[in-house]
Amino acid sequence: MDRSRNYGRGIHSDVVGFRVEVHPVDATERAATRAVLRAQALPQLHEWITRAIAADETWQLTPHQHYWRLADGHLTHRDEA
Numbered sequence: 001m002d003r004s005r006n007y008g009r010g011i012h013s014d015v016v017g018f019r020v021e022v023h024p025v026d027a028t029e030r031a032a033t034r035a036v037l038r039a040q041a042l043p044q045l046h047e048w049i050t051r052a053i054a055a056d057e058t059w060q061l062t063p064h065q066h067y068w069r070l071a072d073g074h075l076t077h078r079d080e081a
Contacts, residue, residue: 018049033070040075041068048079 025033048066052059068077 008024018052020045032073036070036073036075037068041077044077 022037045066046067052064062081064078066077066081067080
């Protein structure tokens, strides 16, 4: 267990929630990437967060990361616990 993230017997409020990171994209690809993010990734992110909020306590207390990757115009995503 990572003691730096543990606050007594519970989880410190500073490490609870969601964080979204968007990595830099070449200027020539930004408009197309932005369109895919808005049309596909953001609705998927909304769905994932909605499910996470409704998940049982065990799932919520386990760290998760959800990744989206855009390659050759094709968006993929996966969840890692």
